Amino acid sequence: MKRRINRKIAYLLLTVIAILWVLPILWMVLASLDGNANIFIKIPDQITLDNFFRVVGDTSNQLAMLNSLVLSFGVAFCVMFASTLAGYVLSRYQSRTTRGYLYTILFMTTLPGTVLIVPVYKMFVMLKFYDRIGGIIIFLSATTLPYSIWMMKNFIDNIPIEIEEAAAVDGAGYWQALYHVVAPLVLPGICCVAIRAFSAAWGDFMTPYILLSSPSKAMASVTMYKYFDAFSVSYGNLAAFSILYSIPSVFLYILAQKFMSKGFAMSGANKG
Amino acid sequence: MKKVLSVFLCLTLLVSMVPLAFAQEEKTTLSIMYWDATDEKENDDFYWWVMHTYENWEKKDQVALEMLPQTGSSNDMFTKANLMMQSEETSPDIYMDDSFQAVADSAAGYLMDLSDVLAGWNSWNNGSFYEAAKSMVIGEDGGVYGIPFETDARGLWVNTQVLADAGLGAEWAPKSWEELLTGLRQIKAQLPDVIPIWYKPIANSEGTTVNNLLLFLMGTPDGLYDWEAGKWNVKSQGLLDTFTFYETTVKEGLTGTLSELVSSSTESYAYQYLRDGKLGMFVGGSWVAGSQFVKGASFEWEGYENALKFIPVPTQFGQDGGYVTVSGGYALTIPEKSDAKELAAEFLMAMMDDVEGLCHRTIRNGSLACRAINEAPNYNEYTSRPYVELATSFLEWTKYRPQIGAYSTVSSCLSTALEMVVTGTSPKDAMNDLARDVANAIGEENTQSLIE
Amino acid sequence: MKKQPVRKFVFLLPATLIIAVFFLIPALLCVAYSFTDLALTGSNAKQLTFVGLSNYAKMFADTKVLRAARNTVVFTLGSIAGQSILGFSIAYLLREKRVWVRRVVGSIVMIGWVMPEVVAATCMNSFFADRGTLNAGLNLIGIKGISWLFTYPMLTVILANIWRGTAFSMMNYQAALDDVDTSILESAMLDGCGEISSIFRIILPVLKKTVATNSMLITLSTLGCFGMIWILTGGGPGGKTNTMTVLMYVNAFQNSQLGYGVAISMALLVIGVVFGLLYTRMLGEGEKNEAQD
Secondary structure, eight states: OHHHHHHHHHHHHHHHHHHHHHHHHHHHHHHHTBTTOOSSOOOOSSBOOHHHHHHHHOHHHHHHHHHHHHHHHHHHHHHHHHHHHHHHHHHHSOOHHHHHHHHHHHHHTTSOHHHHHHHHHHHHHHHTOTTOHHHHHHHHHHHHHHHHHHHHHHHHHTSOHHHHHHHHHTTOOHHHIIIIIIHHHTHHHHHHHHHHHHHHHHHOOHHHHHHOOOGGGOOHHHHGGGGSOSSOOOHHHHHHHHHHHHHHHHHHHHHHHHHHHHHHHHHHHHHO | OHHHHHHHHHHHHHHHHHHHHHHHHHOEEEEEEEEOOOSSGGGOHHHHHHHHHHHTOTTGGGEEEEEEEEOSOHHHHHHHHHHHHTSTTTOOSEEEEEHHHHHHHHHTTOBOOOHHHHHTOHHHHTTOBOHHHHGGGBOTTSOBOOEEEEEOOEEEEEEHHHHHHTTSOTTOOOSSHHHHHHHHHHHHHHOTTSEEEEOOOOTTOHHHIIIIIHHHHTTSSSOSEETTTTEEEEEOHHHHHHHHHHHHHHHTTOBOOHHHHTSTTHHHHHHHHHHTTOEEEEEEETTHHHHHTSTTSTTOOTTHHHHEEEEOEEOTTSOTTSEEEEEOEEEEEOBTTOSOHHHHHHHHHHHHHOHHHHHHHHHHHTOEESBOOTTSTTHHHHHHSTTHHHHHHHGGGEEEOOOOTTHHHHHHHHHHHHHHHHTTOOHHHHHHHHHHHHHHHHOGGGEEESOO | OOOOHHHHHHHHHHHHHHHIIIIIHHHHHHHHHTTBOOOSSSGGGTSOOBOTTHHHHHHHHOHHHHHHHHHHHHHHHHHHHHHHHHHHHHHHHHTTOOHHHHHHHHHHHHHHHHSOHHHHHHHHHHHHSTTSHHHHHHHHTTOOOOOHHHHSHHHHHHHHHHHHHHHHHHHHHHHHHHTSOHHHHHHHHHTTOOHHHHIIIIIHHHTHHHHHHHHHHHHHHHHTOOHHHHHHTTTOSTTTTOOHHHHHHIIIIISOOHHHHHHHHHHHHHHHHHHHHHHHHHHHHHHHHHHHO
16 A cells, blocks of 8 residues: 555656656757747747758758767777776776776866867877777777776676676686676666767767868767857757757667666576 | 679779879869858858859869868867867868967967968959958968958947837937946936846857957057057056946946846847847847848847947047947968968969959858958849948947957956956956956966056 | 686776777876966967976966865765765656656656757756746746846756756666665565665665765766856856866866866866765775675
């Protein structure tokens, strides 16, 4: 009985939270349907999809979205791979050294990216990485990795070591233990890390802006700024673009939810 | 048979590549980096201009163009351009620079001194260019670091209906700050629901300084920079009077609610109120009407041409010709590290002599041309735009921002001080803070005080 | 299973290599730059001059720095508290709920996080504006609106940052809660323990490490938060939301004193380390307790 009441309260709270979170987006939705949108919230005089047609019809936007997908999946993959490997080692062999390693890389992330980009630019020109999407994938992976490694280590910490030891008895090597035993259990964590890396790369403006010059390689985060002209912001187009721009990450999250609940079931079974 | 075919294919491929290889060797690429915030290529007026010149250029067959349009906030854009110009491998050959930034960029050694090139160019020397505009891109060392192509003017955008309703008459034009304040007070007295004046008082914003503060500061007998002493006037009666003017507008309720006035969308409020007849006037640039009120813009306003007037800001006591305006603008520059400087210079001059292209760009961009373009076939379209002739006539009183590398730092401090004044700091304290901040940033030896 | 140092090294290699070359080297260069008059434009850009500690001396003389440091700490603490509490609450409430509820609510919260920063800030701007969505809503239920961005600028930017950042905590706690054994909770509740108290007595102690880690990650990303504040208030009004990152940006990129800007970001790094050590202590004690158990 009490449980049922609690459940009702939970749904009520969730509804309130959802409303609070949606309200700020209301402006974006209304503006995207308005031919003369501006910064103030208003009901469009006439609802139109022109903003969307305009944004989608622009070939440079299509290309930019594609570029951003390549970049973000590239970063997500790199980070997922490298951080799972590193997180595993750092979780299973904790020592003063590994902890020092973790904190060092983690503290470096307080350095604002805008400052970091200056020396990175010089490095990229020297290494001939300038104007290459591959180069940016590596750089963004580098800045996302410290967080991700830290997160992965903690997720793996929660997996009891006994499970692996059982596998080791069965003759499985490290790689196998990680790949077959730990990775599936820590899948929700991997998803979390991957989504974060994807979104970080997807939303990053400064790095691709400074490190790429060819218009054909422009990222969506950069082309979006054409709706953000200093003299006249085209808010309607901007809002439509933003909605389309938010879709991939939200979609990934929904997709990952599936793995997350699966991960829940599996670890529950193992522990129970 | 298959073998023969493949050999044949290979051969044709090889043969077809020969002219390609030659062509690539012969053609020099000129890369052109410019500011562009248009969403589609056909709206990119700068691109249109470049292509228009290029199609008619005698060296078209020897040169290929690489267009590098840039978006982003001005600070980010400058950062990117500066980094690119630091290295031979990434430097563009032509760069559209903001005139005030070009001076700093020339001090950094990024830009080529065009003096020698321009000396032999007819259009530069036969009076086609406005002399004032020419001075816009002169570096600290006296070199000419770019060709200015568009400029603007700043003044008061006035809602004539409000003026008429307040009993000032639609032809009202103040001749001193005192007259301006009197007018504002009358609006407040007659129309309690109308905000008399709006301006941008946001800290750390070049727009605050150039579109607003300088219009008043430059109208005082004390300037911002002392050219003889080579020092910034960080304390002066003029500065104090300017700050006091703003303080008065706030204290007497002659301007908007503080929360809206100092919000990041302050200009949006002004445009909306101006259109809705709830605001008397707004201190802003000549491009405002053409970018905000035209059909399809964010604050579309039917009949704005008749309801809105653009009048110059008076000098403090009506001295020095009575009015003052501040101009900015863009210049075409050639980076020092470009590997095709001569060719770039030739193309630049061809662009500036392509008056049709320049006129097209100026019309679309809502700016004023820096050189005579009356020979352009589309010249009528240029002059028939509302406010263009008017704004051009303002240029006789124009002041440019001091062509000194440290300007951007001083400007940032000025805008911060103005925000402090508007939010309640006394003009004197704000000025002292300003003097300290500027001295701290650019060295005390570069500043001076004109009062005790 | 205990000793095979070579393999351990191999697993760390990809991450370490990438971080060392593309993060550590530029970071060290930044440290070096903070001792120079580095500028991107103006006469200082012509050649790099070593100026010793003068950037740091300037920083201590600059009254804005101290104020910015204080603002940064307030902004960070507020964001951590809000994001952690809300993130955990949402994750907890979403547990064992219908799939569509999880998806809908989760996605809605996610939107703020995955949106590009400029857009999120623009949304927040129209939300908190004097006649924005929030005040309009408050008026509907009979409460008079206030000038959020002007009267309570710091609170407002914190709320905006919470709106944007909570999704990250939510995901972290969702993943962590997935690993918590529900049977403990159920038996506790059968024993007459209320739900709230069982959260504090059972779940949170289990998640202690997640809490610390999550707080640490939020801290580090909040310290570097720039776009949201810059767009919402630009550090104003009257410097009330001027944080270290805003100060750094203004000096480095607007006033073209990059060397000084970099020095300011070094101070930011120090704040980060101080926060980090606090969490380390928290984690370290947690580990000790675990060992004793």
